[in-house]
């Protein structure tokens with residue numbers, strides 16, 4: 001008879017991890033967490049989209065999408081809408097996604113404070129006038145706040161969705 005440790009569930013939690021305007025510190029934290037949790041997570045989680053660690057990625061039929069970073073252009077807004085349309089749940093990860101800050105601090109600049117270099121970047125990359133938090137663009141089901149994300153809260157949220165999908 002299999003021990004509890006060797007039983008593999010028939011369904012794994014299909015997770016996507018996405019980064020927008022940010023320093024990607026929560027992605028680095030996730031990578032660090034994999035050092036400790038990979039053996040446990042590989043039995044119950046499928047990392048279906050994780051571009052920082054995989055070359056083959058898909059955002060089709062995700063159970064949970066974790067999104068870090070703020071939304072700073074209409075192109076990014078379209079991308080997060082596409083992720084929302086392909087995900088049962090969306091979790092905002094880190095302060096930039098949850099509140100917009102610190103990435104949205106440029107929203108408070110007066111136009112005369114914008115130097116030529118900033119104007120070049122704004123125009124060249126089609127950035128929006130205002131940087132937005134994730135919930136300004138799509139429905140968000142959960143938030144893992146912190147700059148970078150609070151690890152304890154992140155682990156609790158992962159467990160919550162394993163429970164919701166009856167995987168653990």
Ligand code: SF4
Pocket residue numbers: 021022023024025026068069094095096097101102103146147148149
């Ligand atoms: S919330 Fe903080 S750590 Fe995370 S991307 Fe934004 S600035 Fe970086």
